[in-house]
Amino acid sequence: MVSNHRLLSKHNFDPHMLGSIVRLAPGRYSLNEPTASRTLYGHGTKFEKSSFYFAFGSPFPEGSDLFNERSVAIHSGKRRRVAQLYSMSALLSYEQYVDRQNAVLCEKLRSISTSRSQIHVYKLMQAYAFDVIGEITVGESFGFMQKDYDDLGILHAIHDGSVYGARVGLLGNLHFYAGLLVRRLKIAIPFTAVLAFINKNIELRRTGQQTSDRADFLSKLLQLKQAEKIEDVDVITTLGANIAAGSDTTAISLSSIIRYLQLNPECLTRLRAEMDDRLVQSKLSNPVKYQEAIEMPYLQAVIKEAIRLHPATGQPLSRVVPAGGATVAGRYFPAGVNSLSSTNSFAKRADTRPVCCRYQSMGTASQP
Numbered sequence: 235m236v237s238n239h240r241l242l243s244k245h246n247f248d249p250h251m252l253g254s255i256v257r258l259a260p261g262r263y264s265l266n267e268p269t270a271s272r273t274l275y276g277h278g279t280k281f282e283k284s285s286f287y288f289a290f291g292s293p294f295p296e297g298s299d300l301f302n303e304r305s306v307a308i309h310s311g312k313r314r315r316v317a318q319l320y321s322m323s324a325l326l327s328y329e330q331y332v333d334r335q336n337a338v339l340c341e342k343l344r345s346i347s348t349s350r351s352q353i354h355v356y357k358l359m360q361a362y363a364f365d366v367i368g369e370i371t372v373g374e375s376f377g378f379m380q381k382d383y384d385d386l387g388i389l390h391a392i393h394d395g396s397v398y399g400a401r402v403g404l405l406g407n408l409h410f411y412a413g414l415l416v417r418r419l420k421i422a423i424p425f426t427a428v429l430a431f432i433n434k435n436i437e438l439r440r441t442g443q444q445t446s447d448r449a450d451f452l453s454k455l456l457q458l459k460q461a462e463k464i465e466d467v468d469v470i471t472t473l474g475a476n477i478a479a480g481s482d483t484t485a486i487s488l489s490s491i492i493r494y495l496q497l498n499p500e501c502l503t504r505l506r507a508e509m510d511d512r513l514v515q516s517k518l519s520n521p522v523k524y525q526e527a528i529e530m531p532y533l534q535a536v537i538k539e540a541i542r543l544h545p546a547t548g549q550p551l552s553r554v555v556p557a558g559g560a561t562v563a564g565r566y567f568p569a570g571v572n573s574l575s576s577t578n579s580f581a582k583r584a585d586t587r588p589v590c591c592r593y594q595s596m597g598t599a600s601q602p
C-alpha cells in the first residue's frame with residue numbers, strides 16, 4: 235500500500251482525480267467499480283489469476299497451492315478437497331483455541347500498561363496473529379507474543395517471500411527458471427523456514443511424538459490423507475497457505491482498526507458505548523464470542539471501514555480476461571488482457587448515500 239501511494243505521489247497523481255477505470259500499463263487495468271468484484275472473483279468465475287500470483291508459491295505445477303494456482307479448474311479441484319476445513323462450522327470449532335491466545339494478548343497488554351512501556355502495535359498484532367494461526371493450523375502457537383522474538387525466522391521468511399513475489403511476479407515465468415536454478419544449486423530459499431516448521435509438525439504428529447485431541451487443520455488434513463482424498467503435498471501446501479496468507483493479513487487488518495480508532499476518538503467512544511450497552515444487557519461474554527460480535531453493528535462497521543481504508547493486500551488482485559473477451563464495469567476488454575483488478579489499495583470509493591441508507595444496507599435500520 236505504501237509503495238502504491240508513493241508511486242502516485244511521485245507521478246503527481248491525485249487518486250481522487252482518477253476515473254473508475256485506470257490503465258496502469260499496457261494490458262493492465264485497475265477498476266474502481268464494486269460491480270466488477272463479483273464478475274472477476276465470484277463463484278464460477280472464468281477469470282484466472284494472473285501470472286503475478288505464480289511467484290508467491292512453488293514454481294512447479296505439482297507444488298502449487300490455493301493461493302498461487304492460476305488454472306480455474308485445478309484451483310476448484312484443490313479447493314473442493316479442503317473446503318470443509320474452512321466452513322463456518324469448522325471455523326467456529328477453532329474459537330476456543332483463538333481464545334487461548336486472546337488470554338495471552340490481554341495479559342501482555344496488562345503488563346505493558348502496568349509498566350507504562352511503549353507499545354509497537356503492528357509488531358504485537360503480528361505476533362498475536364501468528365500465534366492464533368499456529369494454534370488453529372498445527373495445534374500450538376508459535377509463542378511469539380510470550381517470547382517477543384521470532385526464533386524460527388518465520389516472520390522474516392514470509393516477508394522476504396512476499397518481497398520476492400511482488401517483484402518477480404511482474405516478470406511472468408522468471409519464477410519458474412529461478413526455481414530450476416534453486417533446485418539445481420540447492421540454494422536455501424526464504425520459505426525454507428516455514429517448510430521446516432510444517433514438516434517438523436507433520437512428522438511429530440505422524441510418529442505420535444506429538445498428540446492432539448483437537449480437530450486442528452493438521453489433524454483434519456492427515457485424516458483426509460489417510461482416507462486417500464488428498465496427497466502429501468496438499469497437506470503441506472494447505473498448512474503453508476494458512477501461515478503465509480492468514481497471518482500478516484490479520485495483523486494488518488487489526489492494526490488498521492486500532493489506528494483508525496485512535497485517529498477518530500468519536501468512533502472509539504461510540505464503539506465503547508456499544509460494548510457497554512451489550513455488557514449491561516448481558517449480551518457479551520468474556521472472552522466475547524464470534525456470535526455476539528457479529529450482532530454488534532457498530533463494531534462490524536468499524537472493522538469493515540478500517541479494512542476498506544487500509545486493505546491488507548497491497549497489490550491489485552489481478553485476473554486475466556478469458557477467451558472471447560468480457561464486459562466488466564460496463565466496458566469491453568479483449569481476451570488476454572492480463573491484469574484486470576477490481577480492487578487495489580489506493581482506489582477508495584466514497585459512499586455518497588445518506589448515512590441512514592448505509593445503515594439500512596447493513597440491516598440495522600433502527601440506527602440513527
Ligand code: HEM
Binds near residue numbers: 477481547
Ligand atoms: C483479515 C484477515 C484476512 C484478510 C484481509 C484476507 C484477505 C484475503 C484476500 C483478499 C484473498 C484473495 C486473494 C486473491 O484471490 O487475489 C485471500 C485468499 C486467501 N486467504 Fe485470506 N485473508 C485474511 C485471513 C486469512 C486467514 C486467517 C487464513 C487462513 C487461516 C487465510 C487464508 C487464505 C487462503 C488459503 C487464500 C487463498 C484462497 C483461494 O484462492 O482459494 N486468510 N485472503
